Structures are given as C-alpha cells and as structure tokens.
Amino acid sequence: MALPSSIKQAAAYDSKIEGNVIFTQMDAATNWMRKNSLWPMPMGLACCAIELMAAASSRFDISRFGAEVMRFSPRQADVMIVAGTVTYKMALAVQRIYEQMAEPKWVIAMGACASSGGMYRSYAVLQGIDRLLPVDVYISGCPPRPEALLEGLMRLQEKISSGDTGPDRPRALVPPSDAQLTADPAKKTMMA
Amino acid sequence: MAVPSPLSPAKRRSAKEAADLLRSEIGSDVTRPVKFRDEITVSVKPASIEAALKHCKSKLDFNSLVDLCSVDHAGESLRFEVIYHLYSFKHACHLRIKTRIPEDEPSVPTASRIWPTADWHEREVYDMMGIQFAGHPDLRRILMWEGYPYFPLRKEFPLAGKESDAPDIAFTDAAPLEGGPFVTTPTSGGTADREPRSRGE
Numbered sequence: 001m002a003l004p005s006s007i008k009q010a011a012a013y014d015s016k017i018e019g020n021v022i023f024t025q026m027d028a029a030t031n032w033m034r035k036n037s038l039w040p041m042p043m044g045l046a047c048c049a050i051e052l053m054a055a056a057s058s059r060f061d062i063s064r065f066g067a068e069v070m071r072f073s074p075r076q077a078d079v080m081i082v083a084g085t086v087t088y089k090m091a092l093a094v095q096r097i098y099e100q101m102a103e104p105k106w107v108i109a110m111g112a113c114a115s116s117g118g119m120y121r122s123y124a125v126l127q128g129i130d131r132l133l134p135v136d137v138y139i140s141g142c143p144p145r146p147e148a149l150l151e152g153l154m155r156l157q158e159k160i161s162s163g164d165t166g167p168d169r170p171r172a173l174v175p176p177s178d179a180q181l182t183a184d185p186a187k188k189t190m191m192a
Numbered sequence: 193m194a195v196p197s198p199l200s201p202a203k204r205r206s207a208k209e210a211a212d213l214l215r216s217e218i219g220s221d222v223t224r225p226v227k228f229r230d231e232i233t234v235s236v237k238p239a240s241i242e243a244a245l246k247h248c249k250s251k252l253d254f255n256s257l258v259d260l261c262s263v264d265h266a267g268e269s270l271r272f273e274v275i276y277h278l279y280s281f282k283h284a285c286h287l288r289i290k291t292r293i294p295e296d297e298p299s300v301p302t303a304s305r306i307w308p309t310a311d312w313h314e315r316e317v318y319d320m321m322g323i324q325f326a327g328h329p330d331l332r333r334i335l336m337w338e339g340y341p342y343f344p345l346r347k348e349f350p351l352a353g354k355e356s357d358a359p360d361i362a363f364t365d366a367a368p369l370e371g372g373p374f375v376t377t378p379t380s381g382g383t384a385d386r387e388p389r390s391r392g393e
Binding site for chain 2: 087088089091092117121122123124125126127131
C-alpha cells in the first residue's frame with residue numbers, strides 16, 4: 001500500500017484490509033466534517049431573512065447540506081449568514097455577535113444590502129458588512145433566491161475543503177478609511 | 193374596540209364640511225380649506241393647532257391619525273411644516289391639517305394625547321428634522337441613536353450622510369455615491385429617456 005511520498009493522497013480505500021477503513025489526512029477529514037455540518041447563525045435582519053427561512057424549508061432544504069440547525073446562539077454556530085440591511089444602529093451588535101463565535105467561523109454576506117449596502121446609499125445604512133467583519137462568500141440578489149443561497153453555501157463548502165480554516169486565512173475585509181487610521185487611539189474604533 | 197362601519201353616503205359629512213366646521217369653531221387661525229384633486233387641506237397657526245386637533249378627534253369624528261410628517265422649506269422664514277393626515281371611519285373622509293413653525297424655536301404641542309399613534313411618528317419627525325413636541329411622553333430618536341449629532345432629513349444634510357462616531361454605540365460614514373443618486377425624471381418620453389441616470393448631488 002506504500003505510495004511514493006510525492007503523491008499527496010486525500011483519501012484511500014483498501015477493501016482488502018478491513019473493508020471499512022479509510023485512510024486520509026487529518027486536515028481533509030476535519031474539513032469534510034466541518035463543511036458538511038455548517039451550523040448557521042442566522043443574522044436575519046430584513047427581507048433576505050425570509051429567503052433564508054425559505055431555504056430552510058422543505059422545498060429548498062438546506063438540511064441536505066447539514067445546515068438546518070439554525071443556532072441563534074453564536075457560541076454554537078459555525079457560519080454567520082448576514083441576511084438583510086445592516087443599519088449603523090445594528091452594526092456594532094452584529095460585530096459583537098461575530099466576536100462571540102468560536103473559531104473556525106465563516107461569514108456569508110447574503111443579498112445586496114449585506115454585500116454593499118444595496119439600494120440604500122444613505123446616512124443610516126452600513127455600506128456592506130465587510131466594513132466590519134471579514135466576509136468569505138458574497139451572495140448577490142435582492143433577495144437572492146434560496147437556490148442562490150444554497151449555491152453560496154456550496155461555494156463556502158468548497159472554500160473550506162480546499163483551503164485553511166484558520167483566522168488568518170485571506171478574507172474580504174474593507175481596509176479602514178483614513179478617518180479611522182488617523183483616529184485618536186484612546187477612542188475605541190470598530191477595527192480594534 | 194370595533195371600528196364603526198361608515199354611515200350611509202347621504203348621512204356622511206364631507207371633508208369640506210368638516211373643514212368649515214373646524215374653521216367656525218377655531219376661528220381665524222384656521223385658513224380656508226384648499227382643495228386639490230378631491231383632497232381638502234387646511235392650514236392652522238401653531239397657537240391653535242392643539243385645540244384644532246382635539247376638536248377634530250372629539251367633535252368631528254376624525255378618529256384615526258393616518259400620518260404625521262414634516263417638511264423642510266429651507267430658506268423661508270417659517271422653515272418647518274408639520275402635516276397631519278386625519279381620517280374619519282364614520283364619515284369615510286380624509287382631512288389634511290398643516291401648520292408652519294419657525295426655525296429658531298421649532299416646537300409644536302404633541303398629538304400623542306389625542307391619538308396614541310402619534311407617539312412614534314413624532315419621534316421620527318424629531319429624529320429626522322429636529323422639531324420638538326411639547327408634552328411628548330418619550331421624545332427621543334427612533335432610527336438614529338442618542339448622541340447622533342445631525343438631523344438627516346434637513347435640506348443641508350447630504351444624502352450620503354456624514355461621518356460621526358458614538359463609541360460603543362454606533363458610527364456612521366459617508367456612503368460612496370459613485371456619481372450621485374440615480375433617479376429617473378418624469379417625462380412623456382420613452383423608457384430610454386426615463387432611465388435612471390446620475391443627476392448629481
């Protein structure tokens with residue numbers, strides 16, 4: 001069963017040995033487990049939350065992906081699905097919830113408002129949750145169909161299985177503006 | 193409390209009659225009713241607005257305050273205008289009451305003692321325009337947070353917003369407009385003419 005070390009093997013199955021033993025790498029195994037049971041923290045803020053609920057319903061069935069367990073406790077969740085308009089009033093609360101989630105954690109920005117502020121280019125709406133949290137997957141749409149949310153979930157699954165899951169992995173986070181960089185460090189800023 | 197069904201059309205009082213009755217009760221502080229597309233509007237001086245609204249609710253059967261909003265006429269001497277939309281289920285008619293107040297002391301008696309729904313409407317008017325409502329039980333901002341330094345729907349406030357920071361509560365940034373609000377113009381041309389284009393701030 002020995003293979004040359006230059007060949008990287010994700011999984012091997014040798015029915016002669018025991019019939020039910022799989023050889024794999026630790027990373028591949030844990031990534032497989034993580035991606036197939038992504039428990040969402042549904043940050044359903046507006047209309048996209050309805051489509052999120054629809055994706056959890058029987059017709060579109062997010063349960064096929066192991067993600068039907070919508071844990072509203074951030075301690076028990078893996079992925080935060082920000083579904084809806086993030087107003088400035090709500091923004092710091094979303095950040096607080098995100099900080100309470102345990103690693104490994106991911107963020108899906110669902111819909112136009114969470115990705116970029118959507119149609120609300122105004123004084124009251126945060127122009128995209130990526131100004132506060134590092135986002136892994138953006139889903140466009142207003143609102144995106146449940147199938148689009150499932151496609152985004154599948155892209156996240158590919159991202160999990162292919163890459164590393166550490167907190168330093170490359171993610172989308174809009175760099176702080178000049179105002180924040182030159183702000184008084186004694187005053188707490190949101191990029192702290 | 194059940195909503196009464198309206199009276200038969202013969203017995204109903206029209207909005208114009210209600211406006212005339214209001215005028216005869218309150219006096220010269222109420223202007224003549226103005227009619228625009230079957231809508232009756234009456235302007236009241238701020239000194240008599242509370243009495244006028246009470247009269248509308250109790251004697252003229254306007255039991256529903258449909259909307260309470262405000263307008264900023266920037267540059268005019270009486271800068272702000274508070275507008276009340278009233279509806280009577282009994283007579284099935286609408287009435288609009290307007291009142292103009294000056295900029296240096298923008299204050300109007302609260303309507304929340306008369307119609308409880310005015311509570312949040314007045315909080316929104318205060319939040320967006322800065323108009324105070326005397327006697328309001330809980331006048332604080334409703335969309336923006338306490339400590340937000342601006343009144344966003346005043347004419348001098350830009351659409352994109354201004355930067356502000358209330359540490360641990362909220363922050364705001366100016367939104368990137370990318371060429372301005374994309375608005376359409378009312379025109380009898382085709383869709384190509386009406387297509388939303390950047391009009392600039």
